[in-house]
Amino acid sequence: MSTETLHLNVDRADGSLQRLIGLVERRGFHIDGMTLRDEGHGRRVELAVRGRDAGRCPHTLGRQIDKLFGVTRITAPAAAFHPEVAA
Numbered sequence: 320m321s322t323e324t325l326h327l328n329v330d331r332a333d334g335s336l337q338r339l340i341g342l343v344e345r346r347g348f349h350i351d352g353m354t355l356r357d358e359g360h361g362r363r364v365e366l367a368v369r370g371r372d373a374g375r376c377p378h379t380l381g382r383q384i385d386k387l388f389g390v391t392r393i394t395a396p397a398a399a400f401h402p403e404v405a406a
Contacts, residue, residue: 320369320370320372320373320375321369322351322352322367322368322369323367323368323369323377324365324366324367324368325365325366325368325377325380325381325384325392326363326364326365326366326392326393326394327339327363327364327365327366327384327390327391327392327393328361328362328363328364328390328391328393329361329362329363329364329389329390329391330360330361330362330389330390331360331361331362332389335362335389335390336355336362336364338387338388338389338390339364339366339384339387339390342383342384342387343366343368343380343384346375346379346380346383347370347371347372347374347375348368348369348370348371348375348377348380349368349369349370349371350366350367350368351367351368351369352365352366352367353365353366353367368380
């Protein structure tokens with residue numbers, strides 16, 4: 320199974336990262352990697368996920384994350400996390 324990367328904005332509320340990680344694990348995904356960048360008002364998260372089995376769809380996980388309070392999926396390319404790459 321391949322790893323897919325989700326790009327997210329997460330608020331700084333207590334427990335927001337715990338809720339995100341808990342949702343990902345409860346929905347049957349492994350977290351292969353996570354990059355977190357503090358942006359003052361919130362956090363920018365790059366989350367690499369992989370389904371536990373072939374029946375797990377990362378797009379469905381993304382829709383479930385969209386419903387999570389304080390988390391917003393973004394469609395910015397990875398260069399948004401590494402501005403020097405975009406130059």
